[in-house]
């Protein structure tokens with residue numbers, strides 16, 4: 001369980017200071033392991049105090065592809081790993097359908113702590129977590145990025161357009177001024193569990209991912 005230090009609980013840190021602390025902490029991390037450590041001890045985002053785990057990532061950081069979801073749910077919070085509940089099981093099936101598993105891809109979330117009751121993260125929580133996911137992408141250096149659902153798509157592509165209009169179209173993601181990565185927004189597996197008829201759209205997106213990966217390794 002993440003527990004706050006007494007000093008942090010007592011202090012009220014202004015939002016801009018908290019965001020700039022997050023940026024500095026993320027920038028200082030020089031490896032994926034260091035970033036994991038930094039996030040585990042970061043106390044600038046209140047979400048961590050209601051969560052059991054800091055859910056960092058799963059899969060292979062050497063792989064060409066990085067999936068970025070929204071935030072851990074109950075199962076992920078309990079196990080400390082992303083996408084291990086029902087949505088994660090569906091994601092695993094979708095990956096298997098294009099010959100991928102967790103040894104051949106890397107999976108993380110926009111937000112590493114479970115929001116209480118699985119509510120949507122607030123704009124401030126997203127801003128506090130953004131420096132960490134940007135640094136995470138920089139350090140992993142994937143060849144392509146896939147955004148699972150609205151939250152990571154909107155936050156990282158900087159758009160207000162919804163996932164249903166953006167999905168399936170490759171776009172460019174810039175984790176910093178020197179890097180541009182091909183990025184595909186697609187539907188979140190939890191949305192597909194609620195709307196199974198939309199799986200055909202995801203299938204198109206996953207075929208497009210397979211095609212990109214094949215072209216990268218050709």
Ligand code: URA
Pocket residue numbers: 069070071072073076081082083084085087088109190
């Ligand atoms: N939904 C997400 O976005 N991420 C998880 O890890 C689990 C469910």
